[in-house]
Amino acid sequence: MDIAGIRKLNDWVQASDNIVFFGGAGVSTESGIPDFRSVDGLYHQQWKYPPEEILSHSFFERDPAEYYRFHREKLVIDGVEPNRAHRKLAELEEKGKLRAVITQNIDGLHQAAGSKKVLELHGSILRAYCSRCRRPYSQEVINHGEGVPRCSCGGVIRPDIVLYEEPLDQDIMEEAVRYIRNAEILIIGGTSLNVYPAAGLIRYYRGQKLVLVNLSETPYDSYADLVIHEKIGEVFSRIAV
Numbered sequence: 001m002d003i004a005g006i007r008k009l010n011d012w013v014q015a016s017d018n019i020v021f022f023g024g025a026g027v028s029t030e031s032g033i034p035d036f037r038s039v040d041g042l043y044h045q046q047w048k049y050p051p052e053e054i055l056s057h058s059f060f061e062r063d064p065a066e067y068y069r070f071h072r073e074k075l076v077i078d079g080v081e082p083n084r085a086h087r088k089l090a091e092l093e094e095k096g097k098l099r100a101v102i103t104q105n106i107d108g109l110h111q112a113a114g115s116k117k118v119l120e121l122h123g124s125i126l127r128a129y130c131s132r133c134r135r136p137y138s139q140e141v142i143n144h145g146e147g148v149p150r151c152s153c154g155g156v157i158r159p160d161i162v163l164y165e166e167p168l169d170q171d172i173m174e175e176a177v178r179y180i181r182n183a184e185i186l187i188i189g190g191t192s193l194n195v196y197p198a199a200g201l202i203r204y205y206r207g208q209k210l211v212l213v214n215l216s217e218t219p220y221d222s223y224a225d226l227v228i229h230e231k232i233g234e235v236f237s238r239i240a241v
């Protein structure tokens, strides 16, 4: 265990009231949700089509029935709970030390842990809407229904997530940039920093306390002021609040 790295992170956290967290699927693996690119991640699992193809706008339009088979089988994991990492972030916000969680995850676990300011760059499977008239729908119809859910207008109901080939919400992106640009400490956790434009956001950080807590190496390790290659739940459980 990287005791020295964790001690340094803890010292920085104790002395700050302006922390921003940027995270990915590795934050939720300790809740039982597989990430995408680890060896046992979603993108290495066998499916009829490559998962990254299924999670695209053109595939959803072409074969919504197959999309929904994948969605209900692989994206919806019932009974998952926030883990130590989610809870510690909510506690740090509660204590006025953390300003925002910026997440690429679509599982809603940060909010379930009590975090208030959560910027969901890729949306959430806990929200749905009609792709034709945009009428909002409960998540039940997409996550636990049968077949292709349809709106009363005839349109296909879809999850409120950003599929490949789709743009991110500009307002959310601009708010995320504001938080990162002004942060004293930017903690990045549980993300391979492979996917843009989300990964590009960290270039807006202007401080000298860029922390990377990730099991594997990322393209940004050399930019970080502190790198801890450990399980994020373990690391965060050692941060005092």
Ligand code: APR
Pocket (backbone or CB within 6 Å): 023, 024, 025, 026, 027, 029, 030, 035, 036, 037, 038, 041, 104, 105, 122, 189, 190, 191, 192, 193, 194, 195, 213, 214, 215, 216, 230, 231, 232, 233
């Ligand atoms: N603690 C720390 N790091 C972890 C843990 C853990 N418990 N579990 C996994 N990791 C690390 C892995 O080593 C990996 O580098 O988390 C990272 C997860 O990376 P990805 O699987 O690529 O997930 P993510 O970075 O969130 O992917 C970004 O890609 O397909 C899109 O929209 C999808 O939001 C997703 C985006």
